[in-house]
Amino acid sequence: MTLKESLMTIKDFRIDRCKKHNLCDILMIVLIGYLTGCKDFEEIHFTAEIWEERLKKYLVLPNGIPSADTILRVLAGIDGKELERVLAVYAWETFGSQIPEKEIIAIDGKTIKRSAYTNHNDESKSHKAAHVVSAFASSMEICFGQVKTEEKSNEITAIPELLDLLEIKGLIVTIDAMGCQKKIAEKIIEKKADYLFSLKGNQEKIHEDVKDFFNHELDEKYRQRYKIQSLSCEVEKDHCRIEKRDYYLCTNLKWLAEKDEWKNLGAVGMVRSHRMTNGSESTEFRYFITSLKDVRLAAKAMRSHWSIENNLHWVLDTVFDEDYCRVRKIHNASWRCVVAQNLNIIRKLVMNLLKGIELLVSTKKKNLTIGNKQTLCSQNEKCLLYALQQL
Known part of the structure; x- marks a missing residue:
């Protein structure tokens, strides 16, 4: 069609x-x-x-x-x-056969900033800015679907609805900490895909446990005991910045109390990013959980997730002027x-x-x-x- x-x-x-x-x-x-x-x-x-x-x-x-x-x-x-359905059907029928094996499907939300309306005389006539959650194939740079939500906090309920629109069998779904939910993990596994979720404070218990685990000295004995895989990416130079990323993936989860609460949980991981910008150094640690058990795939998924920001959201704002569209003149x-x-x-x-x-x-x-x-x-x-x- x-x-x-x-x-x-x-x-x-x-x-x-x-x-x-x-x-x-x-x-x-x-x-x-x-x-x-x-x-x-x-x-x-x-x-x-x-x-x-x-x-x-x-x-x-x-x-x-x-x-x-x-x-x-x-x-x-x-x-x-109906328009969301058209987007999903057209994208799948046109590009579905071209999706590479283990493609990364990044899911993330975006607020259309200037779509909000404030009526100072009657707050009942005010409306929050429109918010949409999109699914983006990282290497293909194609959007395969989206759903709208009332606000960012509703992404948790919007993501399962979006997953229902998608054919993700054999693919890897990445979601930031907002979507790190047990039911979402279960839905992804039911659709025969893999997942990688960023960890932050909204899953406080498992976040703290994973953080404490990787705070240990990662010597050879510790790595062998917990089957920790590691991978160091090449040094990158961009805008006077030198960055090195080290990825660690632990597949022995006997120590993790919450391991059985997450469907098909295969590993937990950490990314250590060391940056040098104009002589100033900084180190950042990020943590994640995943159904994957290969550090190379996990590293690719973790890195590729940001393509939705750079190649979808950024393009919508800079090429299509989405946040400055004159829809703001509608009262x-x-x-x-x-x-x-x-x-x-x-x-x-x-x-x-x-x-x-x-x-x-x-x-x-x-x-x-x-x-x-x-x-x-x-x-x-x-x-x-x-x-x-x-x-």
Whole structure:
């Protein structure tokens, strides 16, 4: 099923006599707007008007291009759950067969900052910022799904819902300390995947036990007794920083009182990061639990988890201006959050599309960024039409 066909399955909430534009056309126009680098509804509308004759080859457009206000009202009325389903189905059908063995699926939340609304005269009309939890394939740099939550503290209940959308058999799921929960571990194992969870204060008992365990001198005798594997990564140099990471993984868990409370718990681990920046030195310790029993896989999973911050959240903010989108100008609190969440899904659909295609143009620049591809789509008709054909 193509993306356009998936969008056509979304239920139209509008009254029949009020439908001047096809729902799928409106959503496709928003997608095209982001393909060409638009930042707000006015730009999306203006770009669509410029490309109207060409767009008629792919869209119905019975009454021309919808206004910016019409686009806004439609995005405020669509059920976000249906868009989330479209994202998951499209990502899996397009990229599912390309997922490498033991791919890292990083799960993390992001708050869309400017989607909050505060009414100082009537607090009941205020609304917290929209928050979404995403699943991101680290090496592929593809978002395979997301669910929305009311706030960050609700990630614990959102993660199982997100896992239900995903095909993760044979993959490794990484989650930060917020999602370090026994039921989430059980769900991941039920879906025949592995997990790696960061440890912090929200799991105080096991966090302190693992921390105390690795505070011992890690000499040869101690390592052999508890079957501790170790791995030192190469020194990295970045922005005047020299960093060395040492990974330790303990697979003998007889000493751990909570070992049977976590489904298929295979090991506990520690990462020691030693940094030197402009002559100043610092050492940081991080701890985790995992169903993995290989230190190399655990180290890869621990390191790869941060790809969701660098290659998804950062791109949404810097390339798509998500936190500065003019959705903040909507003064209806509930509309603001719904539109922000739905736009977040559409941006991820566009990111996946642009990540997955190589535009057919002659250019000296290789490995084009998403921003480069957006520029090509806005400036080169062949590039835009090729991207549209992939939809």
